[in-house]
Structure formats: C-alpha cells, structure tokens
Amino acid sequence: MICDKFDKNVEAKWQKYWTDGKTYDFDENDKRPIYSIDTPPPFTSGDLHMGHVLSYSYFDFVARYKRMRGFSVYYPQGWDCQGFPTEVKVEQKYGRKPPEEFRKLCVEWTESCIAKMKQQMTTMGFSPDWRYEYKTMSDDYHRRVQYSLIKMFEHNLVYNAEHPVFWCPNCNSALAKTDTDELERDTQLNFLIFKCEGKDLQIATTRPEYLHACVAVLFNPTDARYKKYEGKDITTPLSKTVKLIADKDVEKEFGTGLMMLCTFGDKADVVGMYRHNLSPIRAMDERGRLVNAGEFDGLKAEEARKKILEKLKAEKLLVKQEPLKQVIKVHDRCKKPIELLLSRQWFAKIKDKSDEIVAAAKKMRWVPDFAIQYLIDWSKFVEWDWVISRQRVFGTPLPFWMCKKCNIAYPARYNELPVNPPTMEKRECPKCKSTLEPETSTCDCWIDSSISPLVISRWPEDTEFFKKTYPSSLRPQGVEIVRTWAFYTIYRCLMLTGVPCFKELLLNGNVLATDGKKMSKSLGNIIAPDKLIDDYSADAVRQWSALSGAMAKDRPFSYQDIAYAKSFLNKLLNASKLVEKSIEGYEPKEEDRKHLRETDKWILSRTNAIVASATEKFENFEFHFLTKEMQDFFWHEFCDFYLEYVKHRIYQPEIYGEESKRAAQYTLYYALLSTAKVLAPITPHMSEEIYQLFKGKGKEQAKSVHLSSWPVADKSLESKKSEEICKLLNDALALIRQHKATNKMPLNAQLKSVHICAPVSLESVLEEIKATGKVDSVKFKEGEFSVVVG
C-alpha cells in the first residue's frame, strides 16, 4: 500500500529498512566491476551545513545510479576530526589540560559530533557502507599517515627546517592560515629618518616597534631616486647599519618608496628575507613581547610602538605621521592581531613538483573541465614548500625525533606505528649518543586528508584490496578546495604510489543564502538542513540539490525549487495511488502489448526516450537537466494527459473492453516503474515507496529499488508516429479545455460536438477525445490544425 502522506516519517521507515536489509553493503569479493568513491570526510563540527547537503547528495546520486547500473559500489564515509576549532571548543568547555588528557576530551567531543552528523546523513538518505567508516583521529588512520610521512622522509620529500609561522601571541599558539581573518583598521604611517652617506632618507612604516629587527632597506630597482644608493650602507634611527637593496616588489608610490625590511613584520618581510639571503633576527617571543630590542625588551607591540615613537619624536627622527587604512591579519577566534615568528617546522617538498602534479591531474577527467585550471594556476604560484607541522595537541603526531647536536632527524620504525613521540621512552642518537628530542608537533590537517584515497584502499598493507579500489573511480569535492585537498592528494598519492589517484573528479560550487551572499552567522542568513527536512522531506532537499547542480557554480538557495520539489513528490505519490488502484491484481504480460492504443504507444515511446536521456545525463553528472526533465515528463505528460486518457478504460472495461484495460495497465505499470527507477538515485525514499507496487512481480525480484537494475531503453517501443498523433491529441484537448475555461464551464462539462482539423488522421484517438474531452460527437477534417467547438 502506498502511504497516504509522504514525509520524513515515511523516509525514516525506509532508512531503517535499508539499514536492516544491508542494502548498501559492499562485497569485497564481488566479481562485478568496482566503482570506488573517495568521499570528502567532513570536518566534525557537529553540524551538516547546506554545502555538505549539496555535495554529499551529488555523490549519493552517483553511488545509487552506479549500483543500479551493475557496479559493485565502494562508498565509504570518513570524518576529518582533528583541528584547531575542536581544541578551542574543548578548551572553552573544560579549560586547559595536560596534552594527553586534553586529547582524550577532544576525542570524546568529536565522537559526539560524529554521532550527530551521522544521524543527519542518514536522515538525508545518504547510502555509504558504514562498515568502512574512518576517522582521521583513529590509531589506524594515524598509522597510515605516519607511514606515509616516513616514506616521504626516506625519499627526501619531508624535511625539518626553520621557518616563520603565523602566531597568536594572545593565545600563545601557532596558527594555520585558515585560522586567520582579515580586519581593516586605522593606523599611522610613520615617516622615520634613516641616514645614508650623511644624507637623511625618509622611510615610511606602520610597525616602528620592529626597528630593532631591521635587516635591510629595500627600494624598487627602477626608482631613479634611490638607484644610486644600491648596495650602500644605511643607518637606522637605532644606529644600526644595514644595506640598501633593490627589490622589484617595492612600490615606488607607497610612502617614500623605501621599505624597511624586518624579520618578521609581515609576510613581505619574510619573502624579502629569503630572497636576499638575510639572517633573521628574533624580534618577539611567544607571548608577543619584544626581544633583542634593548630598552624596549619585554614590551608588547602596541606599548613598544608608543614608546619608540615618543623617543624618535624627541630625537626629531620622526618627521610626520599620516593616517592609513590597513588590512591586518587577526586570529579568527580572539580577533587579536597575529605575528610571524621564526620556528623549527616540518616541510613537504612541493616546490619542484608542480609539473608532475599537473601532469597527473591532466590524466583525470574533471567535471566540469574548466575546474582543472584552478589547479594549474595554483601550481604555478607555489613559492615555498608546504609547512606540514602545527603546534597543536589534537592532531596526528609527527613520527620523528631530532638530535639537536647533530641536527639530524630520525623517524619512528614502521613496525611501531602509530607513535606519539613525547609519550614514549627516551631514544638516543646513533651518532653522538645524546638523547633525541621527541617531536611534539602534530600534522596539518591536509596531511591527514590528502591520503584519503590510499586509506580507503587500505594502503599500504592490503595490496589485494588496494588493487581493486585504487585509483578511486570518483573524487567529489568543492571547487574551493581544489588548491588544497585535490592538489595535496594528487601530490601525496603520486609521490607514494606513482599512480594518479582518481579517474574522475566532480566539482561542486557553494550554496549561497537566498540573497546571493555567503551564508554566515554574522549575517544571520544560514539555512539549516534539519529544518528543511522537517518542512519539505529529505527527497525534496535532494531534488533541490540536483536542481542546484550547475556544476562548480555558486547558487543561491531557492525556497521555490524546494517547494516545487515537495509538490512534485506529492504528485508522484498521488499518481502512484491512482496507478496502484488501476493495476490491482494485474500481472504484467508481454501479450498485453498487442492491444496497445495510440496513447499507450505514445507514453511508452516517451518513457523510453526519457530513460535514454536520463541515462546519458547521469553519465555526465547532469543532475539538473535530468531532474527537470523527469519532473516535466512525469507531471505534464504522464499525469496531465496520459492518466486522463486511461481512466475510462480502467473504470469501464465493460464498454471499452478488457483487453484495452489490460493494455492500459501494462502501460501504467511500465511507465511508473521506469520513472520510479530513474528517480531512485535522486528521490530514494519515494522511489522505494512506489517500488512496493512492483516488488516481487516479474523481473522485479530485488528487495529494494536500489538493488534493482537500471531500466534499459527498449528500442521496439519507440514510435514517432504515435508521438506526433498524441501531440495533436494533447493540443486538441488543451483547446477544448481552453474553451471550457473561457466559458466558465467545469472541466467535466459535456460538449455536444467538436470539429477538428489536423494534418494527420486522429481516428486512432477518437475514443480519447470523446471520453477525456467529454464530447458527444467529433468531426475530423484534413488540413491545418484547428479546433472548433459547437
């Protein structure tokens, strides 16, 4: 029995049915071709957002489609657990704790987030095989990550060196760039006097407190004002002498055209320092206090700036101050300015690998194809190696020990992985016998996620499973992380296996708020998936996803689309109820095809065309066109016209004949079954509900529509002639309805007579015109199409 009302409770019923029936279980020994999906592990924030809903719907469509196409679909789902946001939340809740205890609390917190998100995924009807669930915080995942790092270390692709990092002096912590926000603020541009060969040269700076760390003064090589000073000595207001150096990135128009280079005022300083081979000066400690600054030691930046400006003013070395709008980086949590600090970090060698990465990327099919350009452009801009270490607690420990004396790094042994060096027994340097220093840093989260195709394929130890599932058939992901997740994954997997990691990539864009702006808490325009599922059902949300499928393109959320989707589900449900009633007790038989009427042939021909078209669109990930086409076909051809044409045959077989009734039943059966199947990937719950009518009958022996086979377009059912005739029939009926509408008559009003002029004979549909149009007598004439009532 088809349900009376379709909502999330019906959906929950089927979700349970699928889980209990192990509907999505992947069989490792399946002989059918394998389709593996390297699904994105969401960060475990505890909430699925609309972006997740969109992209996860995408690959769920693919997984369901491929299953019905006869693939053995390997669809694992993981969780990206480790990261600073979790540490912040846990610290807020429990305060600071020793590392081991803190990590446990983080794990606990993350588990509760996963439970919530998993529930949301189930509610959306996503169909991963949860037996293959992975978590980046697990021992197993750590082991594989550490293994990969040691492998890369052995190939000189991972190394240790000194490098400046973003640092929040307020939180006393290193930050990733993604942890930073930009903030515009008003500041002063201070013009200071430097001395060069007895002359005063003015230099404009916003950070005079860094004067003690000044290691050079730069100017643009094309700047005639300063060209003559190249290589000369220049003396700072603090009486330190440095060189004047030409640098193409100095803007002539800014300030005086002279730039003071400090280690480390901002990133420009760091770039200059590396470019000109200058030795760094530690200017600030971890808590943001100046060091190596003489009388200003121990002061915080703001305070030091005030003091030093006072001093320079008194010495008449401060010429003037101009107000300046400046964009600075702040910590996204505490909103305090961040600094750059020099520290020892781990790196992955990526700078010279661009060509190899791009070559591997080009071997993959990118959908849409222009998205590969993001990766190509990015790889050209790679300036430095990738800093892979983070000074955090909740992350994958770096499996290394350092000998400070010999300055040599030692990796953990493969057979002891996973390791957490600081908690382990002391080790000694094989060379100098001194105690090795365990690495306390953890990995950048992209280190974790960039081997997801390897992890899901059980690399490195399960070579058989690896062969079956790697490279991944599909990597679905957001277009905004092509430069990170896709780039790093292609790089790491290529370095570790020598084989490009994906066959195809499917890119999706962002979901914007209804006003076309990015959803954000501060704008208060966030749309919560849970509320949508409550109000519209998961299948409606999934249709919205499909309809938003202009690939790799941002689209505002549309309440119109989702409301339409809900109405469509209602239409599907009600039409199915009618069909259910109409085919009660009917078993489909091929012989019933002998008595097909013109209208039957028409809708069967259309059904097959739609099946063929939908198949092609699924292959090309064109969910948008496909969903729209299905909606239009089912609603406006099947329901609006065909169902009306068969009612009299179903209800009055004593007048129109038993054979005619069976032909109609055959057609209803065939068309609705095909529709339910084609829509199954998009609206899995509704399709399953409808599939009850067919389950166990004829070829439909699968226990779920999702385990049934994809409909094959039957060429023998194609009939262009029937389509032409019925197109005219539909038009004629529309005109008859129009006549009734203009004359304010009910649609079921009986008409005496109608004259129809048509280019082809409509004799074969005379019965439908009479019965559906409620006309007593119809007169045909050959010629240009027209309908006259009366």
Place this chain on the structure above:
RNA sequence: GGGCCUAUAGUCGAAUGGUAAGACGUCUGCUUGACGUGCAGAAAACUCGGGGUUCGAUUCCUCGUGGGCCCACCA
C-alpha cells in the same frame, strides 16, 4: 593586484547563429471518479553597456561595468 566563473521577465533560471523554455509570484476561471501541495487559462524580457565577426547575435570575439569564488608580500 592576479586567476577563474558569471550577467536572460518581479524573482530563480533553460535554450538557441535567425528576436527566447519552465518554475515561483501576480491575475482570471474550475471542486475533484489520484492530487486544491490540484486543473485550465492570462499578463509579464528591446536576453547588462560599448565595439567587432556575420546576410543576421541574446548566442562567437573584445573592451567596460556589476556580482561571485580562489589566490596574493603594499611596508
């Protein structure tokens, strides 16, 4: 500052080298032998601006302007 994407009725959006679907909204009518979450009608777009290619462009090219995403070292 750089790269990429984008611009079609009130709104959202298809399509096309020969003046343009559909949906929502609006307006009018119709109660139903599945559905008023419905059915039938109606009004509503010189396809962002300039230039070019072409017999002809909304469609191709170019510049501009607006919007979006990503990236970046203005002290």
